[in-house]
Amino acid sequence: MFKLFRNGIIAGMIAAISLPVSAQEKYSKVRLPVTHEQIMQFAFSKLNADHFTMEGQQMLLVLNTSEMDALRQSGYPYELLIDDVVRHTTEFNSRIQPDEQRPAFQGNACQKIGDLIQTPAAFGLGGSLRLGASAGNPGYLKYTEMHTHMQNMANAYPSLVSLFSIGNSAAGTPIYAVKISDQVGTDEAEPEVLYTGLQHAREAISGTSLIFFMEYLLENYASDSRIRELVDNREIFIIPCVNPDGYAYNYSGASASYPVTGGGLWRKNRRHTGGAASNIGVDLNRNYSVDWGNCSGASSSCGSSSQTSDTYFGPSAFSEPETQAVRAFVLSRKFVNAIDQHCHGSYYSLPYGRPSLHTPLSGADSCYFTRIPALMGLYNGHRAGNSPQTVNYEVAGGIKDWLLMGDIGSGTGPKAKVMGMTGEAGGGNFWAPVNQIIALCKENCFQNLQMAYAAGDYYELEDLNDMAITENDGKLVFRVRRIGLSGSPLTVTVIPLENMHTVGAAKTSTIASYYGTYTDSISYSLPAGFICGQTIRYVWKVEAGGISSYDTVTRIYNPITLLNDDMEGNFSDNWTAIISPAGPTGWGFTSTQSYRGSKWMAASPTGN
Numbered sequence: 001m002f003k004l005f006r007n008g009i010i011a012g013m014i015a016a017i018s019l020p021v022s023a024q025e026k027y028s029k030v031r032l033p034v035t036h037e038q039i040m041q042f043a044f045s046k047l048n049a050d051h052f053t054m055e056g057q058q059m060l061l062v063l064n065t066s067e068m069d070a071l072r073q074s075g076y077p078y079e080l081l082i083d084d085v086v087r088h089t090t091e092f093n094s095r096i097q098p099d100e101q102r103p104a105f106q107g108n109a110c111q112k113i114g115d116l117i118q119t120p121a122a123f124g125l126g127g128s129l130r131l132g133a134s135a136g137n138p139g140y141l142k143y144t145e146m147h148t149h150m151q152n153m154a155n156a157y158p159s160l161v162s163l164f165s166i167g168n169s170a171a172g173t174p175i176y177a178v179k180i181s182d183q184v185g186t187d188e189a190e191p192e193v194l195y196t197g198l199q200h201a202r203e204a205i206s207g208t209s210l211i212f213f214m215e216y217l218l219e220n221y222a223s224d225s226r227i228r229e230l231v232d233n234r235e236i237f238i239i240p241c242v243n244p245d246g247y248a249y250n251y252s253g254a255s256a257s258y259p260v261t262g263g264g265l266w267r268k269n270r271r272h273t274g275g276a277a278s279n280i281g282v283d284l285n286r287n288y289s290v291d292w293g294n295c296s297g298a299s300s301s302c303g304s305s306s307q308t309s310d311t312y313f314g315p316s317a318f319s320e321p322e323t324q325a326v327r328a329f330v331l332s333r334k335f336v337n338a339i340d341q342h343c344h345g346s347y348y349s350l351p352y353g354r355p356s357l358h359t360p361l362s363g364a365d366s367c368y369f370t371r372i373p374a375l376m377g378l379y380n381g382h383r384a385g386n387s388p389q390t391v392n393y394e395v396a397g398g399i400k401d402w403l404l405m406g407d408i409g410s411g412t413g414p415k416a417k418v419m420g421m422t423g424e425a426g427g428g429n430f431w432a433p434v435n436q437i438i439a440l441c442k443e444n445c446f447q448n449l450q451m452a453y454a455a456g457d458y459y460e461l462e463d464l465n466d467m468a469i470t471e472n473d474g475k476l477v478f479r480v481r482r483i484g485l486s487g488s489p490l491t492v493t494v495i496p497l498e499n500m501h502t503v504g505a506a507k508t509s510t511i512a513s514y515y516g517t518y519t520d521s522i523s524y525s526l527p528a529g530f531i532c533g534q535t536i537r538y539v540w541k542v543e544a545g546g547i548s549s550y551d552t553v554t555r556i557y558n559p560i561t562l563l564n565d566d567m568e569g570n571f572s573d574n575w576t577a578i579i580s581p582a583g584p585t586g587w588g589f590t591s592t593q594s595y596r597g598s599k600w601m602a603a604s605p606t607g608n
C-alpha cells in the first residue's frame, strides 16, 4: 500500500514537472508571408519574433510549441519548413563532410579574411559539439571546454592572460572571464574594452568565436606588430559565456530537444522563477535596468512579463545572478566600448533598444555608431542600426542601452559611458552548421579587432593627391580623421619606397573632438632628371598612443593622358555604347547623385 502510494506520488510529480516543460520545448521553423502590417504585428506580439530572417516579404521564424499553437489559431497562412529544428540540425550536420567547410566572406574589402586571419593552432577544430557531424569537422566548445582553453592560455601566456570569475550563475557555475594585455597583472591606464557572449544560451557561435579571438591575439602577439601594439595598449576583457547554465542545458541530453551533441534551443537562464514548475528562466538581455519592463506600445519581442515567455524580463531589473555579475564587473572597471555577441542575423544592433523613448544619437555618439560598425562589418557584410532598424522590433532592458546610459553612464554614474552594441553573427541558424564555424569565427575576429582599435587612439588617413604627380618638388597632402575614442597626439610620416629623393619631416597634431579631421602636407622631391610615366611609391604612417597604421600609395609622374573626360559634356563626345543603345535605356551620363562635378556615367542612367 505504502509502495503503491509512493509510486503514485512520484509518477504524479514527474508528470507535473515534465509535461509543461516538454510541451514548451519542441521548436519548429516556419515561413510566414508578411503580406500586410497586421501579420508583422502579430509575429512580434504573439510569436516573440526574435532573430528571424526576412526573405523578401517572407519571415523565417523558429517557434516553440505555444507559439506554434498561436500561429495555427491565428488563421494566417504559413509554411512549415522544419517540424523539429533540433532533430533536423543533427540530421543535417551528420551529412557534412570535413572537406565541405564554408570559406569566409570576402566582404567589400580587397583581401580575403580567410587568408588574413589564420585559425589559431590552439583553437584547431574548436570543440566537441559537432551537432551530429563526424569527427574531423569543427565543433562548438562546451562550457567546460571553453574553460580548459582559457586555462591553457593563462598557463601558456602568463604575462598576457589572467583568468578569473566574475561571479556565479543561478546554478552556482563560475562565469569565467579573461583579461588580455601586456603586464596583465597590473591595472594600467589603457583603454578598456569588453566582449560578452552567450547571454542567449542557444546562440552558440557567440561564445566559441570569442575563444577563437583570444587565441588569435595570443598566438600572433610575438610575430605581428599590429597585434602586439593592440594588446600592449589596451586592456581587453572577454566573457565568452554569460549564461553557462542555459548553454550547458542545450547539450545536456535532458530530452530529445537537448542532444548531447548540442543544438538545443533554450534561450534564457535556468533559474526557477517561482510558481509552476515550468516557470524557468529569465531573458538576460531583457534584465538590465534601462527601460526595464517598459514595453508599453511595443511588441512582446520587446520583453514579456510572462514567466513562460522566451523574452521574460524577470521580476525586477538585475534580478538574475548572471546580470548582477556583469553589472558588478562593469562597475569595477572603466570600459569605453563593448560588444555583446549574439546570433543570428548579420547585423550590429546599436542603441537604442527603444528609440521611441529617447533622443536620437547625435554628435560624437552618432559618428562612432556610424563609422565603427562599418569598419567592423568590412568582411561580414553586417548592416547596422538601432533595434527597430535591424531586428525590426524594440528591445527594453538590453545590455547595450545600460552600457551607454545606465547607472554607470555619464548621466547618473561615476564613470564615462560605454559605447555598447549588440553583434548578431550570421550563419542562418542559432547553431549554424558546423562547416560555418571557422568562417564565422574569422569574420567575428576581424570585427573584434576593429572594436579594440576603436577603444583608444585610432585614425584614418586619406591621401588627397591626384593620381598624377606633376611637380618635381611638391607637397603630399593628407587628411587624418579621428575614429578612436582616445585623442592622443598623432604623428604622420611619409616613408619613401620607390623613386623619391627626399621627404619632409613628420607632422604632429592633436584632434580634440571625435571624428574631427586634421589636414596638412609633407614635402617631397623626386630624383633629378626623373622621366615622365615612372612610378612613385611611398607609405603613410600614422602613429598615436603606441598604435601605428600604414597605407602604401602608388602615383605616376606626369603620365601620358590617353583620355580625359570630366563627363560634364555629352556622352557621345567620347563614348560609344556597344552593349545597349546610349540613351534612356542604356549607358549614358546622369546627374543623379554625382560624386564630383554635376554628372557621372551609369549603365542605366534613368535608375532602372
Ligand SMILES: [Zn+2]
Binding pocket: 051, 200, 203, 342, 343
Ligand atoms: Zn540573442
